[in-house]
Amino acid sequence: MSENMNGVSAGNAANKTYANTKYKDTFFRYLFKEKAGMLELYNALFDDCLTDESEIEDCTIEDVFTRQMKNDLAFRVRKKRVIVLTEHQSTLNENMPLRFLMYLGRTYNQMMTTNAVYKERRIELDAPEFVVFYNGDRNQKEYWEMHLSDAFPEGVEVNIDLKVKVYNINYGKNSKLLQQTKLLSGYSYFVDKIKYLCKNGSELKEAIDIAVRECIKEGVLTDQLTYLGSEVVGMFATEFNMDEAVKVWKEEAREEGLEEGIKEGRKEGQSEGRLGIIKDYLKNGGTVEQARKLLKATEEEIQKATKELYADMEDQTMYYVPDGTQMCGYYECKECGNRFLSLQIGPQLVCPYCGEKPDMEVGPDEEMPVAAESAKLIQVVKGAEEVERMDTLLSLAVTGGDYAWI
Numbered sequence: 001m002s003e004n005m006n007g008v009s010a011g012n013a014a015n016k017t018y019a020n021t022k023y024k025d026t027f028f029r030y031l032f033k034e035k036a037g038m039l040e041l042y043n044a045l046f047d048d049c050l051t052d053e054s055e056i057e058d059c060t061i062e063d064v065f066t067r068q069m070k071n072d073l074a075f076r077v078r079k080k081r082v083i084v085l086t087e088h089q090s091t092l093n094e095n096m097p098l099r100f101l102m103y104l105g106r107t108y109n110q111m112m113t114t115n116a117v118y119k120e121r122r123i124e125l126d127a128p129e130f131v132v133f134y135n136g137d138r139n140q141k142e143y144w145e146m147h148l149s150d151a152f153p154e155g156v157e158v159n160i161d162l163k164v165k166v167y168n169i170n171y172g173k174n175s176k177l178l179q180q181t182k183l184l185s186g187y188s189y190f191v192d193k194i195k196y197l198c199k200n201g202s203e204l205k206e207a208i209d210i211a212v213r214e215c216i217k218e219g220v221l222t223d224q225l226t227y228l229g230s231e232v233v234g235m236f237a238t239e240f241n242m243d244e245a246v247k248v249w250k251e252e253a254r255e256e257g258l259e260e261g262i263k264e265g266r267k268e269g270q271s272e273g274r275l276g277i278i279k280d281y282l283k284n285g286g287t288v289e290q291a292r293k294l295l296k297a298t299e300e301e302i303q304k305a306t307k308e309l310y311a312d313m314e315d316q317t318m319y320y321v322p323d324g325t326q327m328c329g330y331y332e333c334k335e336c337g338n339r340f341l342s343l344q345i346g347p348q349l350v351c352p353y354c355g356e357k358p359d360m361e362v363g364p365d366e367e368m369p370v371a372a373e374s375a376k377l378i379q380v381v382k383g384a385e386e387v388e389r390m391d392t393l394l395s396l397a398v399t400g401g402d403y404a405w406i
Contacts, residue, residue: 027235028088038075044180097148186221279305331375348373
């Protein structure tokens with residue numbers, strides 16, 4: 001039996017199936033699993049106009065390392081002597097060049113007869129192309145490249161390299177590429193709808209259901225979404241870390257709302273409105289550092305917001321120290337979990353929040369009651385400036401309900 005130019009047995013080439021049907025498709029993989037979809041994707045990526053689907057050969061592999069890491073989509077264009085290996089990414093992964101190198105080795109291996117590489121005749125290989133489609137939530141440029149050579153130590157001569165082309169396919173990005181493929185464009189639009197709905201309070205399943213109905217109504221991926229129905233939810237579960245994705249989308253929406261509020265405040269000269277946003281952010285658990293970075297809060301604004309938070313807390317039971325205090329103890333109660341400052345310094349104290357003061361009116365035959373010292377000393381704070389800083393941090397932490405960032 002003769003070998004073709006790729007070292008593939010003619011008999012094997014006709015009978016070999018490269019894609020494992022047991023592999024549960026992601027929605028992205030499902031859209032391009034047919035030869036027509038692969039051909040459409042090839043033409044869009046390489047600005048070509050091939051029409052013959054018989055030129056396309058699916059060579060997608062699975063279970064490259066473990067069941068959790070699979071090659072999303074790979075296909076061979078016989079006429080062009082090209083193998084296109086693609087991955088869809090919702091999170092950035094700097095190891096994609098290395099992963100593609102491993103994918104390529106497996107792809108070549110499965111296309112050849114067992115002992116082909118040991119024969120004298122040189123095997124002519126199809127040229128590989130490596131493509132990542134990114135639609136995560138970080139604000140990325142439309143196109144960039146990753147190189148395997150970047151993973152090697154600086155200054156070391158590298159005899160191998162591999163270039164990965166990364167396309168940002170978030171809706172509104174890479175319009176030229178998306179216009180050339182209805183499947184990729186529809187996918188981008190569909191995911192964007194889900195993100196928008198989740199950012200605005202919808203639960204994931206509800207968001208997908210709404211997005212499916214709206215896309216079908218608008219003529220976007222109509223055939224695919226109609227056929228799959230509720231299976232789309234399960235497919236997205238394999239495609240994204242959905243819990244994390246939804247969390248990011250909602251956090252992003254909150255940040256966008258805060259930034260929009262700040263812009264409006266500046267536009268209308270409403271300094272009180274801006275200060276209120278900063279104060280609410282700190283009160284709801286945001287840190288001072290985050291307020292500086294996210295809200296672009298100045299030191300003056302942070303001081304004013306902190307001062308107003310103090311005033312707001314006057315009706316609450318708080319235990320701090322007088323201005324100008326040079327040294328105090330910082331305590332945490334093992335019973336109620338509250339933290340406080342005290343001029344008394346010792347290993348343990350009675351908690352001012354939950355500790356009961358002993359009744360000193362005792363009879364002649366009664367023992368003197370002892371108050372439980374449930375508050376343990378965490379730190380001795382020295383210096384007026386440091387005491388004031390800790391006093392401020394504790395105020396914000398108590399108000400926001402989170403001591404973790406002190």
